Amino acid sequence: MKIAERLENLPTYIFATIGKRIAALRAAGVDVIRLDIGSPDMPPPDVVIATLNEAALQPENHGYAGFYGDPEFRRAVAHFYQRRFGAALAPESEVLALIGSKEGIQHLPTAFLERGSVVLVPNPGYPTYSNPAVLVGAELYQMPLLRENDFLPDFDAIPAEVLRKARVLWLNYPNNPTSAIADLDFLVEAVAFARQHKLLLAYDNPYSEVVWDGSQPPSILQVPGAMDVAIEFNSLSKLANMAGWRVGMVVGNVEAISAIARVKTNSDTGIFRPIQRAAAVALDLPASWYTERNAVYQQRREVVTRALDRMNLWYAPYEATLYVWAEVPPQFASSAAFTEELLEETGVSVSPGSAFGEYGEGYLRISLVQSEELLREALERWERWLLRKALRMVGKQ
Numbered sequence: 001m002k003i004a005e006r007l008e009n010l011p012t013y014i015f016a017t018i019g020k021r022i023a024a025l026r027a028a029g030v031d032v033i034r035l036d037i038g039s040p041d042m043p044p045p046d047v048v049i050a051t052l053n054e055a056a057l058q059p060e061n062h063g064y065a066g067f068y069g070d071p072e073f074r075r076a077v078a079h080f081y082q083r084r085f086g087a088a089l090a091p092e093s094e095v096l097a098l099i100g101s102k103e104g105i106q107h108l109p110t111a112f113l114e115r116g117s118v119v120l121v122p123n124p125g126y127p128t129y130s131n132p133a134v135l136v137g138a139e140l141y142q143m144p145l146l147r148e149n150d151f152l153p154d155f156d157a158i159p160a161e162v163l164r165k166a167r168v169l170w171l172n173y174p175n176n177p178t179s180a181i182a183d184l185d186f187l188v189e190a191v192a193f194a195r196q197h198k199l200l201l202a203y204d205n206p207y208s209e210v211v212w213d214g215s216q217p218p219s220i221l222q223v224p225g226a227m228d229v230a231i232e233f234n235s236l237s238k239l240a241n242m243a244g245w246r247v248g249m250v251v252g253n254v255e256a257i258s259a260i261a262r263v264k265t266n267s268d269t270g271i272f273r274p275i276q277r278a279a280a281v282a283l284d285l286p287a288s289w290y291t292e293r294n295a296v297y298q299q300r301r302e303v304v305t306r307a308l309d310r311m312n313l314w315y316a317p318y319e320a321t322l323y324v325w326a327e328v329p330p331q332f333a334s335s336a337a338f339t340e341e342l343l344e345e346t347g348v349s350v351s352p353g354s355a356f357g358e359y360g361e362g363y364l365r366i367s368l369v370q371s372e373e374l375l376r377e378a379l380e381r382w383e384r385w386l387l388r389k390a391l392r393m394v395g396k397q
């Protein structure tokens with residue numbers, strides 16, 4: 001057997017690695033609390049599950065569902081974008097159904113990048129913007145997301161020779177992993193920048209409805225003229241607690257959607273129709289459903305931030321996403337050293353900031369995907385462990 005050389009440049013997906021270690025610890029009897037991956041623990045609303053069940057009982061719903069998405073699902077996406085963002089989309093040409101947004105994100109490099117071309121990626125950032133691009137031979141240009149810039153990239157800092165080769169600009173707000181929110185003014189700037197440098201602006205917006213600070217995070221499609229240069233990914237995973245269902249969408253510029261569809265139609269054969277029917281219902285949930293769901297995240301975040309306050313650790317101040325982005329306690333050499341020791345010694349798993357890129361070093365990401373009770377338990381274990389370590393240090397002096 002000979003494995004292709006290109007795989008040497010492809011790191012194992014971080015959560016696959018963490019997941020293996022956790023499985024081994026659990027098999028050894030350790031009670032692990034997972035605050036690393038961002039998989040919502042709450043279910044979607046009953047009406048969504050009932051729609052899936054009903055549609056699954058219909059004999060005609062079990063064949064291949066079509067490549068681009070069920071017309072009903074694509075209309076529901078267009079309706080959601082109209083209602084939520086005031087953006088008008090043609091369901092048949094400006095909306096494409098995806099097997100979760102990760103599927104479309106990983107197709108994008110095949111459609112737009114090649115050897116010698118550059119993709120501008122946020123750092124820290126979601127790893128799928130980078131790794132599939134490396135597979136097609138493209139170069140990555142890392143845009144640092146720094147605390148002092150509110151975790152927004154500085155477009156002026158990107159060298160002209162990079163911009164000459166650049167084809168794609170990735171942006172993601174509300175942001176994973178930092179939880180930062182961008183306002184419409186920043187998106188206006190981003191669209192102008194993409195237009196000036198002839199870039200495809202790929203805006204990733206899966207946390208658009210996971211926010212509780214009273215703001216409504218914008219869509220890139222709210223920027224006048226964005227349809228000329230931009231596409232937007234969104235997904236039912238975080239929007240309606242449907243991460244395991246694998247259903248999402250990419251919307252926007254016709255040419256870009258059709259290029260991604262060309263790759264996609266050669267690699268899969270559509271999403272189970274009952275899932276699309278249920279997702280269409282989920283896209284039409286009343287605002288009150290989000291308010292109630294987000295209130296749970298808000299309370300969980302408070303449990304975490306109160307503990308971080310007690311430990312005197314800085315955290316990003318944004319009330320959005322499933323994550324708290326916090327600094328690593330100063331006595332640890334790296335974020336990975338901290339998270340490994342925390343897991344091995346307390347059974348609490350959080351993500352090291354370095355898993356999201358070099359500019360994530362010094363930070364860690366805590367996911368709000370466990371009950372308040374478990375979060376409290378996890379943070380108590382963490383605090384007690386730090387205290388014990390501190391006491392041991394004092395004892396040695």
Ligand SMILES: Cc1ncc(COP(=O)(O)O)c(C=O)c1O
Nearest residue numbers: 038100101102126176235237248
């Ligand atoms: C920023 C970002 N984009 C995309 C995804 C992929 O989500 P999905 O494939 O479940 O739609 C995630 C998942 O965590 C994410 O955090």
